[in-house]
Amino acid sequence: MREFDAIIIGSGQAAPSLAVRLAKSGRRTALVERRALGGTCVNTGCTPTKTMVASARAAHLARRAAEYGVVLPPGEVKVDLARVKARKDAVVAESREGLTAWLRGTEGVTVIEGHARLTGPHGVEVNGEALTAPWIMLNVGARPTLPPVPGLETVPHLTSTSIQELETLPDHLLVLGGSYIGLEFAQMFRRFGARVTVLETAPHLLPREDADIAAAVAEFLRAEGVEILTGVTGLSLAPAPEGVRLAHQGGALLGSHLLVATGRTPNTDDLGLEAAGVARDARGYVTVDDGLRTNIPGIWALGDCNGRGAFTHTSWDDYEILAANLLDGAQRSLADRVMGYALFTDPPLGRAGMTEAAARAAGHRIRVGMRPMRRVARAREKGETAGLMKIVIDDMNDAILGAAILGPGGDEAIHTVLALMNARAPARVLREMMPIHPTVAELLPTLVAELGPAEPDPVDETVEESFPASDPPSHTPESRIGRPGN
Ligand SMILES: Cc1cc2nc3c(=O)[nH]c(=O)nc-3n(C[C@H](O)[C@H](O)[C@H](O)COP(=O)(O)OP(=O)(O)OC[C@H]3O[C@@H](n4cnc5c(N)ncnc54)[C@H](O)[C@@H]3O)c2cc1C
Numbered sequence: 001m002r003e004f005d006a007i008i009i010g011s012g013q014a015a016p017s018l019a020v021r022l023a024k025s026g027r028r029t030a031l032v033e034r035r036a037l038g039g040t041c042v043n044t045g046c047t048p049t050k051t052m053v054a055s056a057r058a059a060h061l062a063r064r065a066a067e068y069g070v071v072l073p074p075g076e077v078k079v080d081l082a083r084v085k086a087r088k089d090a091v092v093a094e095s096r097e098g099l100t101a102w103l104r105g106t107e108g109v110t111v112i113e114g115h116a117r118l119t120g121p122h123g124v125e126v127n128g129e130a131l132t133a134p135w136i137m138l139n140v141g142a143r144p145t146l147p148p149v150p151g152l153e154t155v156p157h158l159t160s161t162s163i164q165e166l167e168t169l170p171d172h173l174l175v176l177g178g179s180y181i182g183l184e185f186a187q188m189f190r191r192f193g194a195r196v197t198v199l200e201t202a203p204h205l206l207p208r209e210d211a212d213i214a215a216a217v218a219e220f221l222r223a224e225g226v227e228i229l230t231g232v233t234g235l236s237l238a239p240a241p242e243g244v245r246l247a248h249q250g251g252a253l254l255g256s257h258l259l260v261a262t263g264r265t266p267n268t269d270d271l272g273l274e275a276a277g278v279a280r281d282a283r284g285y286v287t288v289d290d291g292l293r294t295n296i297p298g299i300w301a302l303g304d305c306n307g308r309g310a311f312t313h314t315s316w317d318d319y320e321i322l323a324a325n326l327l328d329g330a331q332r333s334l335a336d337r338v339m340g341y342a343l344f345t346d347p348p349l350g351r352a353g354m355t356e357a358a359a360r361a362a363g364h365r366i367r368v369g370m371r372p373m374r375r376v377a378r379a380r381e382k383g384e385t386a387g388l389m390k391i392v393i394d395d396m397n398d399a400i401l402g403a404a405i406l407g408p409g410g411d412e413a414i415h416t417v418l419a420l421m422n423a424r425a426p427a428r429v430l431r432e433m434m435p436i437h438p439t440v441a442e443l444l445p446t447l448v449a450e451l452g453p454a455e456p457d458p459v460d461e462t463v464e465e466s467f468p469a470s471d472p473p474s475h476t477p478e479s480r481i482g483r484p485g486n
């Protein structure tokens with residue numbers, strides 16, 4: 001039996017920093033990982049996909065070179081997928097090796113390779129060895145979900161992990177699921193040169209986003225040649241000489257490859273939670289309170305496996321909250337978190353706080369500011385006018401409820417809004433700030449200055465719809481046309 005002060009299971013995005021903090025506080029800490037240090041983000045998630053997205057953007061810009069007056073030798077722009085993969089592998093290896101050296105070089109951290117299972121409230125078993133500690137932290141992440149589509153087990157299919165290993169281009173990639181993972185790969189493989197069809201069961205792409213945002217994403221993907229079917233029902237799959245035959249209520253498609261991108265399932269079914277009495281919800285997420293505590297004292301759950309976030313930064317924020325509370329005597333809470341994330345299509349979507357639909361559903365009386373990217377000077381200068389930006393304000397107290405920036409640098413520009421929301425600053429602060437010209441973010445004050453009417457209208461409570469994505473609000477004061485960005 002090896003004794004530690006803390007055992008962390010899974011080297012997700014919370015674990016490495018937590019292990020080092022615990023060790024530096026004098027606690028002997030074991031970090032158990034069954035696959036590769038760095039978890040999903042470093043090895044098969046954010047790092048490889050954003051590296052591949054960069055290759056896809058290079059191909060896209062090369063095809064558009066003439067629009068910018070850049071003359072390339074005649075001939076079709078082609079992508080060598082094996083070289084794209086080699087570049088991706090190199091970037092991933094550098095990140096993983098840096099992390100591994102850091103962890104293995106930190107005194108007080110013991111890295112153990114193997115699959116860990118709880119044996120009780122303070123016990124863990126790895127490779128047949130018993131470990132014990134008063135504190136146990138779970139950071140085991142999630143894996144791709146396989147949906148109950150008839151015939152799926154009879155056809156070869158790719159997940160977000162295995163698609164990254166392809167070295168030859170699919171003729172026709174079918175993508176099940178039109179959300180974050182599906183859309184990033186769909187655009188990427190279309191830009192690499194494949195035919196791509198996305199099939200989404202919800203009425204529009206990105207079901208968690210507003211319909212106008214989803215429509216704008218669909219518009220630029222379709223303009224690049226991605227085929228999109230939404231509201232798909234009656235799906236079934238069967239082997240075909242080409243690869244896969246996918247039937248749905250409206251017809252059938254033949255694909256050379258199938259990517260399944262229909263969500264992720266927490267890695268909590270083989271963790272021995274029952275032995276320790278740790279509670280999970282119906283979907284398998286470990287139940288935690290706002291301090292990341294499970295129902296068993298001394299056991300915490302961080303990252304994707306607690307169902308309170310599904311991003312690298314939410315997992316890392318879990319680490320910050322737990323470390324502050326355990327080691328610094330702080331009283332930090334998940335309840336204070338302002339949500340933010342991005343979809344890394346090109347252009348990217350940066351998001352902060354609530355969607356417009358969620359704000360309405362929560363009963364807020366809202367005002368919405370909206371502007372298409374074609375009315376943003378920086379977007380026009382870059383020749384990248386797809387998308388829009390919008391902000392949702394609470395009419396009762398001027399609070400910023402949420403924002404979306406779908407356009408060049410949207411993933412970066414959204415941090416202006418995120419920072420103000422974290423400071424609990426009213427929209428007036430954003431309206432009165434002096435932004436830098438020419439940027440996409442410089443239009444944020446204008447959005448607040450040009451908010452639409454309060455909804456629901458106090459006189460006519462039936463007003464439900466917001467402004468269409470394609471046109472600015474009709475009441476927009478045209479006197480502002482002289483402002484930067486117009
Ligand atoms: C294709 C893709 C792209 C993504 N892109 C982004 C992005 O751009 N931005 C973003 O914020 N998020 C992105 N995500 C999500 C992000 O990767 C995760 O939210 C993030 O990794 C947080 O995960 P985590 O800390 O919960 O654990 P993970 O990173 O999933 O790591 C968990 C680790 O635990 C190990 N493990 C599991 N069970 C055991 C066990 N019993 N014993 C030992 N080890 C175990 C696993 O092997 C794994 O290494 C992406 C995900 C995918 C799949």
Ligand SMILES: NC(=O)c1ccc[n+]([C@@H]2O[C@H](COP(=O)([O-])OP(=O)(O)OC[C@H]3O[C@@H](n4cnc5c(N)ncnc54)[C@H](O)[C@@H]3O)[C@@H](O)[C@H]2O)c1
Binds near residue numbers: 343
């Ligand atoms: N940019 C990022 O930060 C990023 C990138 C990739 C992944 N992630 C994380 O990974 C998680 C998983 O992403 P995801 O896109 O796999 O899942 P998701 O849960 O976001 O979306 C799954 C999609 O599949 C659809 N769907 C479900 N069953 C289907 C079926 N049988 N046929 C067709 N469509 C079906 C759903 O309606 C939904 O739109 C996300 O929640 C996200 O947090 C983040």
